Amino acid sequence: MTATPNPLASEAPRRAAGARALEHFLEAGFARIEPPILQPASSFLDMSGEEIRGRLYLTSDASGEELCLRPDYTIPVCLAHLASASEPAQYAYLGPVFRARPGQRGEMTQTGVESYGRADTEAADAEMLALALEAAASAGAGSLKVRIGDVRVFDGLIGALGLADAWRRRVRRGLALGKPLATILGAGNGANGQAGVLAALERADHKGAKALVQDLLAIAGIATVGGRDVSEIADRFLEQAAERAEGGVGSDSQAILTRFLAISGDPDASAAKLRALAFEAKLDIGALVDSFEERIGFLAARGLPIGEFRYDAGFVRDLDYYTGFVFEAVDAQDASAKPALVGGRYDRLARRMGAATDIPAIGAAIWIDRLPLAGA
């Protein structure tokens, strides 16, 4: 009873499964939304980066604007939500998404939910995961193994260590790429060969740094051109000078990070380990762990077998609009399967897409073709 490798052979049962999952979302009060299949490609490239270009089915209209077949629902639903400007809003969807992958079918079916505007963060987090798992079950899916993470705890810990923002970015990205921590921390900021400038700037302020950069450019006879101005270049030198003076990530911080990333397994036990680490290392992340535990409480109250879930401290997504809870679930019988259910909180997405402020947002998506369906 593993996931069927050939979706064509099981078109009808999977279609029915998708319909049953959607039905579950609609009964829970979510409103059906059906955004256009043809979407502006720039939305996806801006949000996910050029790396997804290779997976998009691209085309263009008569004016030359790049369009693509939607690779997911999250961004189209967000655009539709911002256009309608009603909130809070709870959406459910079911339909095809398109991703180009060599040797595989490019069209797949997704169903899922998007919730905008709910202020009760932890309750909403728990509800969305619960709802998605219930929908998968009512679609006929066999048992799924759930993995959870918390981007806010991750970011909070790095912040509490007093590490520069650049380090949070590098570590998050490095982990998402599957690199070991030592490699990520060893890479540094690439300030090799600039030691002279950096030493000169060690005690400089912004004004001084700017003057120095201006002088350097004048001596070299370079007219400033393109993208970044003298101020930005000066600020980056200052940041590098500060980082250089600190000597990168200290061994204490590195040890704490290593201990943090090793925390995984039972969510309740993990929360206790997070607290112990915070206490011993004198890190002010208590409120974040409170929120983490509160969410576990809500999940347990929904009757979910929280003891069977697995928390991973290093489970974060590389997309910077993710801000909190993240989760995924795979076929419990097939450890190597791709996640059949994925989701998370992305309070920063709406603003990235053009809203004036952040809007609380969380979503969950089910890949119908990856669900372990009995008899499919």
Place this chain on the structure above:
Amino acid sequence: MTDNFEAPLVIAVPSKGRLQENAQAFFARAGLEFVQGRGARDYRGAIADLPGVEVAFLSASEIVGQLAQGLVHFGVTGEDLVREQVADADARLELLTPLGFGAANVVVAVPQAWIDVRTMADLEDVAAHYRAKTAKRMRVATKYVNLTRRFFAEHNVGDYRIVESLGATEGAPAAGSAELIVDITTTGATLAANALKILDDGVILKSQANLVASLGATWSAHARAAARTILMRIAASEAARRTRAVFAQLPIPVHEQVAEAAQQFDASLAFGDDSDPQGFVRLHCPKNKSAELAAWLLEKGAERVTVTALEQIFDKRNALQEALEARVGGL
């Protein structure tokens, strides 16, 4: 395409400019003279003494497309275009040999004013800053969309957007339509004139024109025979171009000297015989070592050493043929 043994072997070569002249000269050196059809504007030609071979004059990017689709057997084109246009190039094509012309590098270039940016790691950092500050991604102007995407991914640079540019890419940063570029450069002069600099580790590809074989073309018995002839002649003229013949008379026995010449100067006996009773030896050595070898032979007792250029060296086996046979079977 059906396996028609009458169908000609097709070689695609650039239809205009320096690349065409160089390609034509390259084949002519191998004794393969292009005969253009009626008038210089005809896009199909032949090779003077080699029936059953067709020469197709195409634009450089068409050549890559036709090679990838298996519509032509051989093509002369830049490696940059091959890597850019064909996702699984190594599975569909065999780059038989670089041709020594059309050299150019595909590079990442940023404004010279970015004195804090020297490496791809710097660029990663700056691009992320830029995005955090402006909520936009840095724009990279290029026609090498795929090469850029692959190279940036290797260097973990994620915060950028590609702006496709089909001409005068180097002007994009000054015009404000991009922050940096990925482009082809030969001397770097155009980049410098536009106040751009190449990142220290920003060379994506050192490209030059290559003789490329299509693995998906119809390799009929006829095409294989023609390919064997063509590759044999190219290999013969290329080997000759790199080699000098060195002739001398040494005190016998010459055995030790020949062994030492092999060690020091990569020299070898042209016909594998060092038993000449009068001590005459005919050596082949790399062109750039012939003068040193000659001086050394004089030291070893030769009265006179002659060095001659060679027209062609035909060997029983040649590397080009072996490279193609490894992919499509015996020629």
